[in-house]
Amino acid sequence: MFNLFILLAERLGIIMILAFLLVNMRFFRNLIETRTLKSQIWLFVIFSFYVVLANLTGVEISSSKEVITPLAITGLRQTDSIANTRVLVITAASLTAGPYVGMLVGLVGGLHRVIFGGFSDYFYIFSSVLIGYLTGVLGDRVKQNDLYPSSFWVAVLSLLAELIQMAFIFAFHGFGLIKLIFMPMILLNTIGSSLFIEILKTYLSNERQLKAVQTKDVLELTSKTLPYFRHGLDFNSATHVCQIIKRYTKFDAVGLTDQVNVLAHVGAGQDHHIAGEPVITDLSKTVIATGKEKLANSKDQIGCPNLNCLLTSAIVCPLRVNQKTIGALKLYFCEGRKMTVVEENLVKGLAMIFSGQLAIGIAEQQTKLLNEAEIRALQVQINPHFFFNAINTIVALLRIDVNKAHYGLLELSTFFRSSLKNGQAKEVTLKEEKQHVQAYTGIEQLRFPDKFTLDYQIAVPENTLLPAFCLQIFVENAIQHAFKGRKTGNKIIVNLTANNNILKITVKDNGTGIPAAILKRLGQETISESKGSGLALFNLNQRLVSLYGTNSRLNISANEQGTVCQTEIPFRLAKPVNN
Secondary structure, X not given: OHHHHHHHHHHHHHHHHHHHHHHOOHHHHHHHHHOOHHHHHHHXXXXXXXXXHHHHOOEEEOOOOOEXXXXXXXXXXXXXXXXXXXXXXXXXXXXXXXXXXXXXXXXXXXXXXHHOOOOOOOHHHHHHHHHHHXXXXXXXXXXXXXXXXXXXXXXXXXXXXXXXXXXXXXXXXXXXXXXXXXHHHHHHHHHHHHHHHHHHHHHHHHHHHHHHHHHHHHHHHHHHHHHHHOOOOOHHHHHHHHHHHHHHOOXXXXXXXXXXXXXXXXXXXXXXXXXXXXXXXXXXXXXXXXXXXXXXXXXXXXXXXXXXXXXXXXXXXXXXXXXXXXXXXXXXXXXXXXXOHHHHHHHHHHHHHHHHHHHHHHHHHHHHHHHHHHHHHHHXXXXXXXXXXXXXXXXXXXXXXXXHHHHHHHHHHHHHHHHHXXXXXXXXXXXXXXXXXXXXXXXXXXXXXXXXXXXXXXXXXXXXXXXXXXXXXXXXXXXXXXXXXXXXXEEEEEEEEXXXXXXEEEEEEOOOOOOHHHHOOEOOEOOOOOOOOOHHHHHHHHHHHHHHOHHHOOEXXXXXXXXXXXXXXXXXXXXXXXX
16 A cells, blocks of 8 residues: 555656646636636646546556556556546646536546546546536535635545545445555545645735735836826936836836937946937837837847947837837846846836826827917917017107008017917918918017018928927027127028928027027926026927927027027928818
């Protein structure tokens, strides 16, 4: 009996190793948690393989009660018997997948035992089916709200299953065989069934705890980073977000990009992964182009052109808004560290939440900017400085030049009318925008004759669509701030060209330039320490990004010879109006 116990323990070890490998497969864990028809079929197939294996790896017992240990049992004399772990597999199948899968697995195990046993001992079919059904039904009753019965009930049901098998063997073979196999099979199959379910329960419990920890980490990081995403994806928000992720995780470097440029990079490699410069790694370019996350485990897979780059493993996830990739979240490790499943899931979770928040932020920003445009139009109408300066100029002209006064009233009327009309629209035609600019500059030229000239260099049709107030803001900014102390010789050039469905808008002047400290902030934020707040340029920049994406953000450069304001937007024409 002791020798049989040792031999069965060896067979049990084989089954338990295979069971452990099975539990480690995500595919199998998904099957046991869904309980759909498809999953039941797959579980039947898997456990049928195991029950056949349990028969093949059994210990053969001859009619003289001699223990025979072949490598695998492929045939059996009708007078011989087998001590095996078949009941263990049937019990595990019933408790894992339910009574019907347990019955079918029992049927397969019983049929296989009868077939290679020379079509003798048909009772194994009935006993195996009965064990599969009873343990499944009783298991469902005692599990209550849990996925599996408690350890106590698993042991009781496993013992019951083996006792049923022993009762059938006793009925058909008598006490002689039972005396030899009872204790080894009762103990080992009960222990084996309990171990299988405990392994499964422990793994699933650990997985749930791991998911809970991941969820906590994601929520904690989310709560600290989301306020920045409400303002959109820009250099300022990206820098803060990367700093927070770097502080609360073990990653060696964290980066954020838009579709073209690096917005922020914190940690290792920040000497050559520089904010404001184009994305340089092949990995990030691929993610942005395909919209699918990528994992890299070597420098070659990352594809950084800098040979001294310390980054050796990475995960890059796309940030998607309205089915469009607008940037990427990048997290890196240096040499000696690889991405774990926990870290991969953390990054993927963050990317999904960031994408959702960016979508909400963009929608809010579009509404806000449209409202601001409408408010700006109303403010321009009642701006006391502009209004009274224009009226005073017209009143003064009435005494010396009635025709110019009449012209000034017409331009003032046109300016207010177009301000109200264009303030309700996101885009206007080039013709409408030029009329608005002409009205504004006409009034300014009445106030300051010969102070500046405005030259249009336009190579696109007049029905080309532009953001409302775009040109007017550029021209107004030049008139108000570019020509300090100069009364003549001041020039403003408006240039519009189209190439490859991209409209390039350039407004430049020959003014005195902009101080470097203010220039780098212009369009990115309001500036309280300068004469002008830069609010108009800031709002315009936000509106451009909101309407057309980050590729259209303002590009402002300046030197002692003047200032150049540029943006690139999609080239589109207004549809003709049918009368």
